[in-house]
Amino acid sequence: MGAPLRISAARSPSYFLPFLIGLLSLTALFLYQVDSFVSRVKTVAGHNLDPTPWHIFPTRNFDEETRQARAYKIIQCSYFTCPYTNTTTTATPSRPRHSKSSSQQCPEFFSFIHHDLEPWSRTGITKKHVMEAKNFAAFRVVIFKGRLYLDLYYACVQSRMMFTIWGLLQLLERYPGMVPDVDLMFDCMDRPNINKTEHSSMPLPLFRYCTTQDHFDIPFPDWSFWGWPEINIRPWNEEFRDIKQVSKSQSWSRKWPRAYWKGNPDVLSPIRTELLQCNHSRKWGAHILRQDWGEEAKAGFEGSKLSDQCKYRYKIYAEGFAWSVSLKYIISCGSLALIISPQYEDFFSRGLLPKKNYWPVAPDELCQSIKFAVDWGNVNPSEAQAIGKNGQDFMETLSMDRVYDYMFHLITEYSKLQDFKPVPSSSGLEVCVDSVLCFADEKQKQFLERSTAFPSPSPPCTLQPANGNLIKSWLQQKQRVIEDVRAMEKQKV
Ligand SMILES: *[C@@H]1O[C@H](CO)[C@@H](O)[C@H](O)[C@H]1NC(C)=O
Ligand SMILES: *[C@@H]1O[C@H](CO)[C@@H](O)[C@H](O)[C@H]1NC(C)=O
Ligand SMILES: *[C@@H]1O[C@H](CO)[C@@H](O)[C@H](O)[C@H]1NC(C)=O
Numbered sequence: 001m002g003a004p005l006r007i008s009a010a011r012s013p014s015y016f017l018p019f020l021i022g023l024l025s026l027t028a029l030f031l032y033q034v035d036s037f038v039s040r041v042k043t044v045a046g047h048n049l050d051p052t053p054w055h056i057f058p059t060r061n062f063d064e065e066t067r068q069a070r071a072y073k074i075i076q077c078s079y080f081t082c083p084y085t086n087t088t089t090t091a092t093p094s095r096p097r098h099s100k101s102s103s104q105q106c107p108e109f110f111s112f113i114h115h116d117l118e119p120w121s122r123t124g125i126t127k128k129h130v131m132e133a134k135n136f137a138a139f140r141v142v143i144f145k146g147r148l149y150l151d152l153y154y155a156c157v158q159s160r161m162m163f164t165i166w167g168l169l170q171l172l173e174r175y176p177g178m179v180p181d182v183d184l185m186f187d188c189m190d191r192p193n194i195n196k197t198e199h200s201s202m203p204l205p206l207f208r209y210c211t212t213q214d215h216f217d218i219p220f221p222d223w224s225f226w227g228w229p230e231i232n233i234r235p236w237n238e239e240f241r242d243i244k245q246v247s248k249s250q251s252w253s254r255k256w257p258r259a260y261w262k263g264n265p266d267v268l269s270p271i272r273t274e275l276l277q278c279n280h281s282r283k284w285g286a287h288i289l290r291q292d293w294g295e296e297a298k299a300g301f302e303g304s305k306l307s308d309q310c311k312y313r314y315k316i317y318a319e320g321f322a323w324s325v326s327l328k329y330i331i332s333c334g335s336l337a338l339i340i341s342p343q344y345e346d347f348f349s350r351g352l353l354p355k356k357n358y359w360p361v362a363p364d365e366l367c368q369s370i371k372f373a374v375d376w377g378n379v380n381p382s383e384a385q386a387i388g389k390n391g392q393d394f395m396e397t398l399s400m401d402r403v404y405d406y407m408f409h410l411i412t413e414y415s416k417l418q419d420f421k422p423v424p425s426s427s428g429l430e431v432c433v434d435s436v437l438c439f440a441d442e443k444q445k446q447f448l449e450r451s452t453a454f455p456s457p458s459p460p461c462t463l464q465p466a467n468g469n470l471i472k473s474w475l476q477q478k479q480r481v482i483e484d485v486r487a488m489e490k491q492k493v
Contacts, residue, residue, distance in 0.1 A: 043152070044439055045159075077439045139153060146177060203216045204216060240328075259312065260316065316330075317331075356387065408460045
């Protein structure tokens with residue numbers, strides 16, 4: 001089409017005009033093609049993705065950039081950032097040599113990895129399982145020869161997806177050559193979705209941030225361990241260090257002998273709504289405050305420093321729309337954590353034991369139960385302090401090193417169940433550290449860079465073999481202690 005045009009244009013100047021029009025329309029056609037291509041490229045920052053149909057939220061706005069700049073960025077970050085790879089020749093990165101002696105036992109709660117994967121222990125995880133789970137997933141992760149390939153289906157709220165993918169990329173950095181090939185589906189919204197009753201004939205393996213005893217969803221560390229820039233929560237190791245330091249600066253006797261909660265009650269959480277009723281210092285021993293993230297953001301988050309919230313002897317944890325990332329910060333204070341019996345569990349909360357690391361609060365008699373805990377603690381200060389300290393120690397054990405170890409073992413155990421060889425799908429796009437940074441805005445970049453992982457000098461902790469009885473007796477013990485506390489409450493009345 002181009003060649004005859006050029007020839008006719010050369011022959012006579014009167015053909016020049018059609019030539020120019022032809023050229024312009026070709027250019028327009030090309031730009032149109034680029035535009036339509038760009039409008040289809042889905043990105044880890046959320047471009048061209050709709051919210052999940054099972055949990056609608058406002059779509060993110062990218063209109064701070066011009067259309068052209070956005071197109072350039074999408075193409076640049078998606079296609080020209082990760083080093084060129086020929087997957088048929090790239091060798092798996094060589095394993096670092098670790099002295100076996102330096103490996104320690106994983107924390108006991110890592111046993112839940114076996115528990116979570118038990119539904120597939122006999123059938124294995126087939127390609128069909130994975131493709132069925134796709135119907136509930138926001139994205140698909142394939143790790144192949146130490147590289148990560150992503151298929152994106154739906155957007156995730158705020159920067160969750162970016163920070164979750166970043167976490168996986170850091171795992172690859174931390175244990176080069178050790179993370180096995182894997183093909184998994186991930187949903188990033190709050191509530192578990194694979195109901196055990198409805199999916200009993202074919203359990204679907206779906207990763208997300210929490211689960212319940214009635215769901216097959218597989219819990220995985222949430223994005224906030226690497227940071228949550230929208231509400232100014234920094235990477236976990238930084239937050240923990242600061243919270244612990246501030247909490248140490250105030251002795252137990254000088255902490256307020258009251259229970260404290262500050263959060264957003266408007267998240268369709270019946271328990272948080274009810275908690276507002278307990279806001280009475282003398283009557284219920286509780287201070288309940290509303291967190292307005294919009295206002296906090298305007299004030300530069302000065303009023304919401306997590307470490308400033310440790311001035312109380314008792315800190316309440318209440319679930320939100322599902323589990324809440326606030327749990328780890330609340331327990332880190334070293335105050336006595338009053339946990340309102342949760343329905344949802346994340347990967348680590350299952351390791352907490354009532355009256356050892358926290359105090360269990362009954363959801364049905366909420367204010368009375370809080371009041372009972374506060375009175376008990378004020379009468380038994382050394383016991384209350386010891387439980388608070390045990391909680392803080394538990395969170396200290398959950399360092400980023402252990403978070404990576406959990407991810408490592410979960411992915412490794414999952415991969416052992418796959419009865420197929422994972423390969424990147426034809427639509428999968430490689431994502432690497434540089435491409436995530438390329439998409440990140442200034443603030444996100446700061447948070448991401450601060451949570452960079454380096455190759456581990458020691459191997460991952462040693463995972464105990466599967467032992468169903470261990471989990472069973474663990475859950476029974478937990479239940480017994482909670483019943484003891486309920487009995488204590490009844491006696492008081
Ligand atoms: C990748 O490497 C293989 C083996 O050396 C070679 O046959 C193949 O042509 C390469 N592919 C590309 C796209 O360069
Ligand atoms: C699971 O599904 C069953 C049957 O539809 C329903 O009765 C039950 O409430 C569901 N469970 C949860 C936790 O949603
Ligand atoms: C709880 O009570 C305090 C003091 O009376 C008040 O300042 C605060 O706004 C109340 N909290 C809520 C959520 O209403």
